[in-house]
Amino acid sequence: MQQTVMTLAEFLQAPITEERPWVVFAACRDADPDLFFPGSKADEAAAKALCAICPVRLECHQYSLDARETFGVWGGLNEKQRRMQLRRSA
Numbered sequence: 001m002q003q004t005v006m007t008l009a010e011f012l013q014a015p016i017t018e019e020r021p022w023v024v025f026a027a028c029r030d031a032d033p034d035l036f037f038p039g040s041k042a043d044e045a046a047a048k049a050l051c052a053i054c055p056v057r058l059e060c061h062q063y064s065l066d067a068r069e070t071f072g073v074w075g076g077l078n079e080k081q082r083r084m085q086l087r088r089s090a
């Protein structure tokens with residue numbers, strides 16, 4: 001099965017399915033999506049600060065691992081941190 005790559009903005013604006021009803025509670029729904037694909041450490045820190053207070057951080061984090069999201073900050077982790085976590089759990 002081919003994996004489709006979806007940006008966070010596309011993900012948040014896609015129709016809500018039964019598999020991800022938590023999206024309506026995402027703290028980043030009205031945030032600048034570019035923050036979550038940061039070009040600087042300051043942007044990454046701002047994204048992670050929003051994730052830290054997000055009520056669906058755990059759901060988002062699990063989704064990003066299951067979907068093997070390759071880019072961006074999801075659930076408070078950047079892509080390198082997710083890769084490390086996946087490697088540790090393999």
Ligand code: SF4
Nearest residue numbers: 026028051054060075
């Ligand atoms: S954890 Fe972060 S990326 Fe995930 S929905 Fe919440 S604010 Fe958005």
